[in-house]
Amino acid sequence: MHSTHLGQTTSIQELARGADYPARVLAAIVEISLAKDPPALLEGLMRATESIGASASVFTAAIPEDGSRPSCFSVFACHPAFAHEQSNRDALLDNPWWHFAQTHRKPGTNHEMQLQHAADAASMEVARQYGFRSCLVVPTMSGTEPARQEMLCLGSECEDDFEGSEARVVRALARSLASELHDWLTGHLRRQLLGTTQLRESDIRLLAMERRGLGTKEIAGLTGLSLASINSRFQRINTYMNCTNRKDSARRAAAYGLLEPL
Amino acid sequence: MTELRALHALPAPISVGGHGESWQVHLVNVPSGVAAGRTLRLSGNARLEWWALFSNLEQVDVCATKDPLRFAEPIRFARINREFNNAFHSSRPDDVHTGARTGR
Numbered sequence: 001m002h003s004t005h006l007g008q009t010t011s012i013q014e015l016a017r018g019a020d021y022p023a024r025v026l027a028a029i030v031e032i033s034l035a036k037d038p039p040a041l042l043e044g045l046m047r048a049t050e051s052i053g054a055s056a057s058v059f060t061a062a063i064p065e066d067g068s069r070p071s072c073f074s075v076f077a078c079h080p081a082f083a084h085e086q087s088n089r090d091a092l093l094d095n096p097w098w099h100f101a102q103t104h105r106k107p108g109t110n111h112e113m114q115l116q117h118a119a120d121a122a123s124m125e126v127a128r129q130y131g132f133r134s135c136l137v138v139p140t141m142s143g144t145e146p147a148r149q150e151m152l153c154l155g156s157e158c159e160d161d162f163e164g165s166e167a168r169v170v171r172a173l174a175r176s177l178a179s180e181l182h183d184w185l186t187g188h189l190r191r192q193l194l195g196t197t198q199l200r201e202s203d204i205r206l207l208a209m210e211r212r213g214l215g216t217k218e219i220a221g222l223t224g225l226s227l228a229s230i231n232s233r234f235q236r237i238n239t240y241m242n243c244t245n246r247k248d249s250a251r252r253a254a255a256y257g258l259l260e261p262l
Numbered sequence: 263m264t265e266l267r268a269l270h271a272l273p274a275p276i277s278v279g280g281h282g283e284s285w286q287v288h289l290v291n292v293p294s295g296v297a298a299g300r301t302l303r304l305s306g307n308a309r310l311e312w313w314a315l316f317s318n319l320e321q322v323d324v325c326a327t328k329d330p331l332r333f334a335e336p337i338r339f340a341r342i343n344r345e346f347n348n349a350f351h352s353s354r355p356d357d358v359h360t361g362a363r364t365g366r
Contacts, residue, residue, distance in 0.1 A: 039290040039297035042313045046294060065307045074312040080298065080321050083314035084328045087300065092310075242307050252307065 011158040013166040015053035025051045025173045032180040038075065041184060045077040048177050049154065052170065056082070056131030056155035059181050060092055063148050063189065064255045066248040073185065078155065082130035095123040101139035101151035107171050109162045110135045131155045136162040136171065138178040148255055150185070152178040186257040193256040197240040206233055208259045210250040287342050289349050296349045322346045 015021055028044075028051035035041040049057040056078030062070040072092050076083035086092055096113040104112075110132075115121050127135065132155030140150040154174055156162065162170060193199075199207075209219050216230050225233070234246040241249040253259050288299040295317040302310040316322055322343065326332060331339040 037290075038299055038311075038313045039288075039292050042297050042315050043292045043294060046315060069304060069306070069308045071304075071308045072310045072312070076312065076314040078314075079324075080314035080316050081324050081328060083312055084325045087312055088310070092312075 010053065012053040012156055012161045012170055013158075013164060016166045016169050022169060022173065026176070027051070029173065029177045029180055032177070032184055035184060038188070041181075041188075042075050042077065045075055045177075045181070049077045052154060052173060052177075053156075054131075054154040055133075055157045058082075058086075058097075058153045058155075059150070059178075060098070060153075061148060061150040061185055062093060064251070066243050066252055073189075075181075078132075079130050082127070085126055085130075091123075094119075096120045097127075097135070097137045097153050098151060100137050102149060104137075104139055105141075107136055107138040107174060109137075109160075109167075111160075111163070113137070127155070131157060133157050134159055134161045134163075136167075136174055138171075138174045140178045140182045148185075148257075150178070150182055152181060186260065189256040190258055190260075193253070193258055199237065199240055199253075199258070203233065203237050203240075204253065204258055206230070207237065207246075207250045207253045210234070210246050211254055211259055287345075289342075289345050291349055291352065296346065298346075316346070319346065319350050322350075 018024075025048070028048040032041065032044045032048065035044045045057060045059060058074065058076050058078065060072065060074040062072055064070050070093075074083070074086070074092060076086070086095075092098065096115055100108055100113050110124065113120075113124070115124065124132075132153070134156045136154045138152040138154075140152070141147050152174065154162070154170075161167075205223075206219065209222065214222070216227050219225070219230050220227055223230070234249070238244065238246060238249050241252055243249040243252055250259075285300060285302045288301075290297045290299070292315070295315050297313055297315050299311065299313040304310060316325075326339075326343060329339065331342070
């Protein structure tokens with residue numbers, strides 16, 4: 001067995017019986033929002049995972065792009081060798097955890113994962129070696145379309161550590177952690193896209209109108225811009241967004257949280 | 263409440279072209295070790311980015327044996343390992359290395 005960063009000395013269930021357990025875990029979870037960049041997020045996830053009493057955790061997000069293949073963003077709060085094992089997109093998005101997250105709204109444990117192929121069992125076995133002997137998968141999904149899909153997986157060295165009545169507290173806290181990670185990622189993606197595309201507020205308003213399905217004439221009526229000016233603005237936006245048409249640009253902007261109110 | 267932030271950055275931006283794909287590695291010192299981020303640019307706007315925390319050089323060695331770059335990009339792979347060494351042996355908190363941290 002590989003030693004993990006987070007040397008788990010006791011079961012989560014035992015820790016969760018402590019009166020101050022929820023408060024301690026929440027204190028670590030609220031710090032997630034303060035992370036300035038991915039390294040700080042990783043550090044924050046590591047602390048939150050440790051405070052929960054888990055031995056490892058992984059947060060993965062699939063961000064829809066203009067084509068059929070999504071972008072992926074992952075943070076591994078576990079032994080880095082597991083990150084290497086999982087570091088291609090197929091491994092990240094083709095395993096029992098991710099399949100569960102795609103098809104469920106509520107968190108589930110390893111007992112609820114469906115192992116359909118030999119590769120699924122192998123994937124779970126590798127995870128066991130890196131601190132995920134038992135695990136809790138928390139799916140999250142953005143409310144906007146196209147939906148960004150995300151998953152937090154917490155691991156424990158103890159069998160069945162996420163089962164039973166004590167696990168209710170842990171599940172609630174894990175959901176809270178997943179939500180904080182989701183919010184952080186929304187802000188990060190938004191900043192990242194704004195940084196690389198140099199879009200202006202007026203461009204974002206145009207993209208929002210396109211996303212609502214408004215045509216050029218309707219946009220002209222709302223903004224007072226000429227039809228030619230609107231088409232020209234969208235051409236420039238498409239170049240910035242590296243998309244071939246305004247529909248794809250608006251989809252990408254939505255997926256990156258750019259059209260959500262701050 | 264302690265603000266989470268990297269203490270100092272030791273950027274190792276490495277880009278490799280070829281076949282329309284490129285990757286970059288970023289190493290950043292954080293209080294509990296070295297955060298390593300790898301970004302792989304795929305077709306279109308798609309990209310793959312993942313971050314992992316290395317607590318010591320032993321973990322770097324373990325991962326090196328699994329890293330496909332070891333044979334595919336041996337020179338740049340060696341450079342990444344050198345940067346890891348630098349990161350773990352850099353003890354001064356104000357030891358800031360300048361350079362662009364791209365891909366963020």
